[in-house]
Amino acid sequence: MRTINVGVIGTGGIASNQHMPALQKQPDIKIMAVCDTNEESAKRAAERFSVPHIFTDYKKLLEMDEIEAVHICTPNFMHAQPAIDALNAGKHVIVEKPLARSAVEGAPMVDAARKNKKKFMVAQNVRFGSDIQALKRYIDAGDLGDIYFGRVWALRRRGVPSWGVFTDKEKQGGGPLIDIGVHVLDLTLYLMGHPKPISASGQAFTKLGNTPGHVGAYGPWNWQNYTVEDYAAGFVRLDNGASLIIESSFAANIAEDVMRSSLLGTKGGAETHPVRIFGEEKEMVYDLTPKYLPNVSSYEVEIRGFYDAILNDTEPPVTGEQALNVMKILDAIYKSSEEGKEVLID
Template identity: 45%
Template structure:
């Protein structure tokens, strides 16, 4: 393609440096990273210097006013997703926003409205959709191998995995703990494979049992005295089509595995565990397990960025859409509301 996508990065933290910048650079001549901004401008300048990015700024508005961009990656804490995404969309940029979509349903809806008005893409960083396990299973599902998927389980559990960096334990900046951080990944994966059904009712519970006291940290030491999020969340979702989903998510819990990320599906023609991928069916009077072999070794992060770039250059809709983001946000915030009130929440 002759056109080169001019990209700006909002936020110079870990996800920008580990995922977005290196994978944009792997796109070669299709992409030029023009600018980066961060409220800690020295951090932005340091990242720019290390990666050959021409411009560094202290704010998204300053960046958008100073340079011409085609697309923007939003890599900030959750609290700033809305303002950064809308500013970029209003400037005529496509946006790839890290998960979750926002802090509230109203914010997610405002972002979707801005994308629609600007006629630009708004996509989200749900990289598990781009994993080979999910892509393979999606082909089986689309071919009817699982039939009607009526039950799912989404699991995102860490034994002692409270992040010892960033703002992951700060409710004001993140909106919550493991549910909105890692649980959202497996929730999105399950919803994507189920065809993103319309949620109807949710019931949730959250716990703060381990994060607010000293303990073993397998992901570094965290500030336990200022731990303001849940360390575990559990939830139940009923969809308008009658399907149900159970979710478990924890930064710290007394479980066997140090880290478990998985989705389990049950349909009337078959079921599946996604990580690792195994499909369960009844065929020819026998119960059979199907385990796909030789899945390609492709980075889901790399594919996520490549496909976003391709969407921006070709006009092909990204895999993750604003409407899906709103449904997901409704479930997350509904579960938090249910946990606070002790009542089921009708969405």
């Protein structure tokens, strides 16, 4: 068994809570170096995960020849450049979702992977839950028939992040649509078999996030510097004749939080979170609920999938092209909102 040495850039929440614990469980992977511009954060991570090398400049980490793969766990504005630099330095790259702040910013990442013949994956963990995989097997067997419509909900009633840069449009590229909508949009396209988007129409609102006096489920946020949308909705046409709707919010006057993909097929339908399948057979409509699914971490399965692609020289389970299509949809919804009309996607 050969060991793959890896580096982690950004040692904040997602790196310390998911990536590094998952990496530590892999017998053939060693975390060789961590990097964070916040040296204290890098030191804490190095101590907790027994990492020998600590950097505050990611370019120094990329100079380590023994590092084969890099995890990019920085905020959205710091995805593209470190990814491109890592790929050009000959490393395989897994980058946190979303790909980047826009498709224009993300496309050179996908090009750099192709040019350098390195594995490149966006960490869309939600796909890898055992319930989702069970539903995917059902879909792949044709049991939903033709899926002609998808519904994407990533809705929080009062879930404005009160930490990090999640409410800063310049650093994030957008609000709930790009931060949490991206999870369920990727999931829905995956379940629908990755049809390509051809147009989108949508509207983004900033009504609650930038005004005082609201309850915050994650504590008070800085409403004076809130520059992203707090609710967005979109309608997307796909090249196989199907379409989907998406709704995403950090704050909206709704009954409850919903994270769900919902599919309408000619033979059956399905919902996620929790997974339920709606069928019709023998003059009866029925609901099917999976039981006794393996209790696995979607993050661990995702990360193992990336390393298996490196070891077996296969395509990673989330491809750059798939991530670009997701970004193009998000971009088109924001653009449509600004222009007040449907936007074509090339």
